[in-house]
Amino acid sequence: MASFLRTSVLARYLKRPFLQNKRNSGYVVLIPEIGEDSDKNVLLTDNGLPEFNDVTIEKCIAAISKLSLEYETGVKQIEDSCADCKNAFVEIFQPLEKIDNHLELTWGVAKTLYLGNSSLMPTASYIQIHQRAHRARSCKFNSILIYNAAINEKNRLKKLTDEEQRLLDKYILEGKLNGLDIKGLKREQLDNILNLLQKERQLLRDKVNMATNMFSSFINDEQLAKELPESLAKAMSVNNNATKGPWKITLQPHIYEPFMQYCPEQTLRWNTWQAHVQRCSGYSNKDLETSTHVEQIRKFRTQQANILGFETYADMSMETKMAGSVESIYNCLDTLRNSARPVQDIELESLQSFANERGFDRKLERWDIPYWQRKQKWSLFNFDDDKIREFFPLPRVITSLFNLCSTLFKIQIVERSNVHTWHKDVKFYDIYDESSNTPIAGFYLDPYARQNEKIRIYDDAGWHVSIRNKCSLTSTHPLSALIFNFQAPTEGQQSLLSFKEVSVLFQRFGHALRHLLTKANYSEVAGLSNVEWDAADVCGQVMTHWLYDPNTIRAISGHHNTEEPLPDEIIENLQKVRSHMSGYNLCQELYYSRLDLELYSKKTFWRDLVKELWPKYQALPFDKYDSHVLSFTKIFSEEWGAAYYCHLWSKMIAADIYSAFEEAKAADQDILTISKRYKECFLAVGGSCHPSEVFRRFRGRDPSPQALLNNLGLSNEPIVLEE
Structure with missing residues (x-):
């Protein structure tokens, strides 16, 4: 990707010292009395912020x-x-x-x-x-x-x-x-179905949690443990000491995912993988089997949709989605698959040769891919996510992120001291816009993992909590909390982030900006409220694209001892790293997205659906014991049924949005003009306008998957989605 952040415009702002306590103005929010027999709000301080200390x-x-x-x-x-x-x-x-x-x-x-x-x-x-x-x-x-x-x-x-x-x-x-339109007997049926559905979802959730917690395996070999990153070895150590075993393998996501990438022993990888994909199946503990619950959840959701006037639950889901129809999503998924699936074959052939050259004398299986994929990435691009931590000390990354946003969106982010928080590591920041001397929003930042205090999930390495929405009627400003699980600093060393964690930080903060910079008047449609599900992650994804601009990454990175930026070789390779095995990775997302929609569009038994879809998206053969659907909690016990595609759709929209900045550079236009339009169209509007209309206002056309394919190195001919 071409660099387009001119040093004279943006890069210099990324390097400037971050504003600290330059303004002390607070804002008072009038909240009605709460608490027991109190004449004031026991959860608020005098400055209108929560009394977290008490x-x-x-x-x-x-x-x-x-x-x-x-x-x-x-x-x-x-x-x-x-x-x-x-x-x-x-x-x-x-x-x-x-x-x-x-x-x-x-x-x-x-x-x-x-x-x-x-x-x-x-x-x-x-x-x-x-x-x-x-x-x-x-x-x-x-x-x-x-x-x-x-x-x-x-x-x-x-x-x-x-x-x-x-x-x-x-x-x-x-x-x-x-x-509310349903009366009489149908109303009673609907209420009964919803009650039964909730029970089935809870049973499935509980069984998956129990199955996940039941599995464990131990490593006593110190040499094998040395192959693991220090952070992973410490998390796995029963002594909480990276160098002292034994080391416990579990199916907890923050252990399972990195373990599969770093474990050099194929037998251990296979054992862990098969335990993961066989959770809640008839091949393991039959008391925890969930196939019946899966089919009941599908049946009840279909009945729910039918009573409400929809042919399928997937059709009902489209009422709250930007895509508008299942057919539109299928068109998009098929377009992406047509580009990604042929490339996947080439990628796996290359990976097989790479592994063979390094002494691996077997055919690659699914439990081998994460390990050899990481090794190949390091060999080709000198890139190992864990090994480049030393170039991303958290304080520098945060300062650069805030300064980038200040420049792009004409805001100031200022730390405020003497604010009550729930932990000494938490900081509070006010946001000012260029026309105001009083804050327009505020947020807490809680960056570090704390053992036994914080929930930790691999693909949710951070959370954005909307504590309070903007409401013009009550003159209240947006308030947020950003909570992460980054490595805590140790004596003499700052917190160091992997590139993935830097991406998570950028993604969550970009997401938060949609809440914090909203201009809507009604809280019900302000910020992230009322944004269609498949557009909710767009602003966060847009923010992560800045990490692939060379000038931006040079300003953000700096060795924690020498302050030297990330080596040019790695910076130049970041785009190649992003597109490494992108056909394989994209096909995984496409498969799960399509499977979810098919499960809620058809009555076909889940395993038959898997067997039908698998070869269309996956080059590696299907393992007959693989029962991954039975622990797919996101679409069954959580709220992502017929909505799993939303993350991929948001990535597509975000890539298209960011391409406007690239086009501006190519045409020698002012990037800050694009930033202003983006702020006015997306960050300010929030849920007060349909995202399809917001996108048209910004790009002047309907969205296309072309930019996403370009980013992933999968581009062929220009593509436009049909309505």
Whole structure:
């Protein structure tokens, strides 16, 4: 990829010292009283920020209980005004905004503590808080009176803004999907189906967790352990010491994924892989088998969709997606597969030769790919994600990231001291725009892993928590928490990030900017609220593209001892690293995306679907004992059923957006003009306009997968998606 960050424009900003405590202006947020018999909010300090130093489980539960009851009472009072409503925005939706604001912050505080310090907010306590708050907030979307008021307001012969239209559409769609149009016996059937569905999802989740936790294997060979990165060896050591065993292999994602990449012993890789793909199958512990639950979940979701007027659950899912239809997604997936599948054959042939040349005398199997893929990447490009940590000390990366955003989006990010947090490592930052001397938003940053305190999942190495949305009616500003599991600094050494972790940091922060820089007035459609699922990750993915610009990566990187940037050889190879085995990697994503949609579009038994789809996307043969569907919790027990494709769709949209910056460079145009348009179209608008329209405003056309294929080195002829 061509470099286009001119040193005179952006790169110099990336290197400048980061602003520290230059402004002390705070902002006061007026939140109604919560807590038990208190004349003030026990969860807020005088500056309007949460009192994290003094938050207890008891206070959170008491506050949520009181606020939830007040919320439900408030909704009933608003319902009373629906019958004689003359202006739904003034009489219904603005009052709903006010009571939302009361509940939102306490719920956000609880979630932040759950992810940031589970000793202060254990899982059981958070689930209790979450369920109570969710039940309260759902009551407005289950109100027939409010639903009808939204329909009536939409049918009035008056012009609505994009934001007002989206607000009404949200209430109408939520009501429709909650079955507010369904009466009598069908309503009873729907309620019964949803109850049964929830039980099946919980049973599947519990069994997968138990199956995951049951497996363990131990390594006592110190020489083998030396092959593992220090961070992994430490995480696996039963003594929490990288150099002292034994080392425990588990199926926990943050252990399993890197272990498969670094373990040199094929037998250990096979044993771990087969335990992973056979979880909850009839080939292992039959008490934990989930095939019946999978089929029941599929059946109940189909029945749910049918009652609500949809042919399939996948069709129902499209109501909340940018793609709009299953056919549009299939067209996209097929286009990408046509480019990726032939390349996969070539990549695997190359990898086989590479492994053979290094003494591997067998045919590569699926449990061998991660290990040899990493080895080949190092051989070809001098790139090992763990070995280049020393060039990415966290303080430098954060400073450069903030300065890049400051330059692109005309904002200042300033650390504020004396803010109460849930841990001494947590910092708080105010965001100012170029036209304001008071903050427009604020966020907490909690960067380091803390054993037994933080949840740790491999593909969610960081979280963005929307603690509070922007709401013009109540004059409240966005508030977020960014929580990561990066290596903590040790005595005499800063926290060092792998390139993957740098990407995670950029991705989460870009995601957070959509929440923090929103200009919408209604909290229900501000920032990330109401953004279609397959467009929700777009802004985060756009941010990661900057890491492939040479000037940007030179400014971000610096050896923790010498401050020398990442070697030119590696910088020049970053694009090649991204496209290394991209056909194989993309086909994995395409397969799971298609499988998910097929599972919720057809009645075919899950294993038959797998056998049908596998050869279309996978070059390696299917293992007859492979039962990966049975532990596919994201689409069964979580919320990603008929939506797994969303991450890939967001990547496609983000690549297309970022290509506008590349085109500007090629045409010798001002990049900051593109940045301004991106900020106005995506970061400012959030969920107050449909993402298809937002994209057209930015690019002047509909999206294409061409930019994604270009990035992955899979490009052939220009491609445009058909409507």
